[in-house]
Amino acid sequence: MDTLDTNEKVQYVARKHWIVMVLRMSGLVIIAALPFLAYHVIPYFFAFTITPSWELVLSFVYTFFLALIWMMLFATWTDYYLDMWLITDRRVIDIEQRGLFSRNIAHVRYENIQDVTIEISGILNTLFGYGVVHIQTAGTEKEFTMKHMAAPHEVQSHIMQEVKRVHTKVQQVHIPDR
Amino acid sequence: MYTADLTMGAEQFLSFLSPTVVWGFFAGMSILLGIVSIALIYHWVSYSYKRPKVIQAAGMYIVGLLGLLGIAAYFTQELIALLS
Numbered sequence: 001m002d003t004l005d006t007n008e009k010v011q012y013v014a015r016k017h018w019i020v021m022v023l024r025m026s027g028l029v030i031i032a033a034l035p036f037l038a039y040h041v042i043p044y045f046f047a048f049t050i051t052p053s054w055e056l057v058l059s060f061v062y063t064f065f066l067a068l069i070w071m072m073l074f075a076t077w078t079d080y081y082l083d084m085w086l087i088t089d090r091r092v093i094d095i096e097q098r099g100l101f102s103r104n105i106a107h108v109r110y111e112n113i114q115d116v117t118i119e120i121s122g123i124l125n126t127l128f129g130y131g132v133v134h135i136q137t138a139g140t141e142k143e144f145t146m147k148h149m150a151a152p153h154e155v156q157s158h159i160m161q162e163v164k165r166v167h168t169k170v171q172q173v174h175i176p177d178r
Numbered sequence: 179m180y181t182a183d184l185t186m187g188a189e190q191f192l193s194f195l196s197p198t199v200v201w202g203f204f205a206g207m208s209i210l211l212g213i214v215s216i217a218l219i220y221h222w223v224s225y226s227y228k229r230p231k232v233i234q235a236a237g238m239y240i241v242g243l244l245g246l247l248g249i250a251a252y253f254t255q256e257l258i259a260l261l262s
Binding site: 056066068074081100101 | 192195200203207211214215217218221222225226227228231235239242243246247249250253254256257260
């Protein structure tokens with residue numbers, strides 16, 4: 001992965017909670033099922049004749065429709081899977097995948113991190129244990145935020161551990177000789 | 179109950195189709211799906227952190243897509259047989 005520096009080690013990979021992906025995908029699944037359901041439910045309310053030739057044409061078109069939905073399901077998974085925070089031994093790398101052809105990468109070094117806060121609000125968030133993680137920095141970009149982060153307490157803990165380690169190291173280097 | 183007869187609509191619609199149009203539609207859709215599939219797999223291979231998961235996902239995706247294209251090919255042949 002070319003985002004990492006030489007000898008940089010990834011300690012933890014943080015992603016959004018899977019429920020976010022499932023909710024997006026469920027919309028697509030419903031859209032995929034609608035024509036099939038319509039074909040079987042509508043005859044109970046309207047009597048119409050569908051000739052075998054019409055059925056063949058509809059099946060032909062529906063198969064391609066399903067192939068497009070299949071592709072969109074995996075595009076949704078790609079968007080979910082490639083959105084992540086890499087917590088390495090040197091910094092936090094925020095990788096944001098926007099659709100298929102757009103990707104935003106930002107990073108913040110532990111020396112610049114001032115605070116990490118988490119926010120869990122809402123019924124689903126509380127039940128499934130996901131929320132918003134904010135990193136406050138001293139750099140140009142003042143705040144990094146990831147919404148719907150899975151296990152936000154763990155993410156906070158990992159980052160703060162690395163921040164503490166780096167700050168301790170810096171203090172040890174700066175202690176003057178007596 | 180509302181009654182409708184779509185047989186006339188079907189005959190009119192089928193008169194616009196020809197084997198060339200049907201094959202063209204099949205080929206066009208396959209090319210479009212192929213291009214986007216290559217883009218998807220490229221992203222997974224280039225940007226993902228864990229390879230095993232990527233291989234699993236790519237495998238599932240390709241099997242599903244080929245299955246659906248296989249079914250589409252079957253309906254394409256049946257439609258062409260009907261039109262001939």
